[in-house]
Amino acid sequence: xxxxxxKTGLLLLTTLLLCICCAGCGDKDSQLQDGYYSAxxxxxSHGWKEFVSICISNGKLVTVEYNAKNESGFIKSWDxxxxxxxxxxxxxxxxxxxxxxxxxxxxxxxxxxxDTITGASSSGKKFKLLxxxxxxxxxxxxxxxxxxxxxxxxx
Numbered sequence: 001x002x003x004x005x006x007k008t009g010l011l012l013l014t015t016l017l018l019c020i021c022c023a024g025c026g027d028k029d030s031q032l033q034d035g036y037y038s039a040x041x042x043x044x045s046h047g048w049k050e051f052v053s054i055c056i057s058n059g060k061l062v063t064v065e066y067n068a069k070n071e072s073g074f075i076k077s078w079d080x081x082x083x084x085x086x087x088x089x090x091x092x093x094x095x096x097x098x099x100x101x102x103x104x105x106x107x108x109x110x111x112x113x114x115d116t117i118t119g120a121s122s123s124g125k126k127f128k129l130l131x132x133x134x135x136x137x138x139x140x141x142x143x144x145x146x147x148x149x150x151x152x153x154x155x
Contacts, residue, residue, distance in 0.1 A: 032056045033141035039133035041126065042149050048076050050123070052130035054105075056138045061109055064102040066127050068094070090119030101127045111135065126150060 038053040048068035055063040068076035076082065077095035087093040097120035104114040111131035116124030133146045 032059050032061065032135070032138045034058065035138070035141065035143050037134045037137040037143060037146075039130040039137065039146040039148050041130065042147050044071065045126075045150065045153060047071075050126045050130060052127065052134045054131075054134045054138060061106060061135075061138075064105045064131070066098045066102045066105075066130070068098075086119075092117055092119040094123075097123060101131075105131050122153075 034056050036053065036055050038051060040051040041049045043049065047070050049070075050066070050068045053063075053065045054061060070076070077093075077098050079094070083093040083095060097117045100117060101114060101124060105111055105127075108114060111128040114124070114128065114131075129148050129150065133148045137143070137146050
């Protein structure tokens, strides 16, 4: 079967237009809606309650914040004594691993694709749960804070 250059070009153009048109036909529920979304642990663990906040703009993840606060609202990554003690024991500290986990989510867009950091693996597991909850809120366009039941602490 012979195709002329004109017919081949028309076939390619039609295929290209069909692909472009179908690109926007995805599942609406899987698209991120613009806004700010947050998820927070249901309870304090070792005196701290983790939280994740994200911002979606033009359907894309543009900022991620991960941290923890104590009952008075003091932020864990600001606690210099905690940092010094943890770094000596584990080789990492909250101001480092919270920024690393947040940057990884921002670049990968998928919490499950993030590798946990040695010395902060428990926080990594919590981050993944909180980040997934915040991303689900963004898919629904629900800006209310989502409270996440955390699994029991591993001793």
